[in-house]
Amino acid sequence: MKVHIEGGFYIESDDREFTLKEYSGAIGKPAKGETEGKPIFKTHGHYPTVLGAARKFLNLKIDSSEATNLRELIADVEAIREYIKSQIDF
Template sequence: MKVQIEENLYIESDAYQFIIREYTARKDGNGPGKIIVHGYFSKLEHAVKHLITMKVKQSTAATLGELQKDVKRIEEYISSKITI
């Protein structure tokens, strides 16, 4: 399985686990880029929760109300990409 979440962010799986990977291009555009592994998870639900946490950490919210709205928006966005 390989599900694209965003432009260069994917949830992938092998026979044993789910993996969150980010593929980055080289700055000079030559050759393969770098693969960043954000985590290995035994359950898809855990991988999804980690994706939500990653996105929440990027929030620019200044109040609890804004943070709550960001969390809800992020959860809905991730859920729209992956149905568990």
């Protein structure tokens, strides 16, 4: 499974774990016999649950906040949480 979250962020899974990945914007060199390279992703971690991967995404978004005071940071965190909630509510 590969699920797009936002921007270049994806959660991929296999039978053991969930992986949070971010597309770097680059394409690798083609493998021998191929005409096109594959997109290059940065792995942000492997998690036993999808919730663990979502928490890491939340932390990455918080780390990239440009808030200059506590009120702005809290507003950013709430906006990110609401975005995540809106993506999983049925």
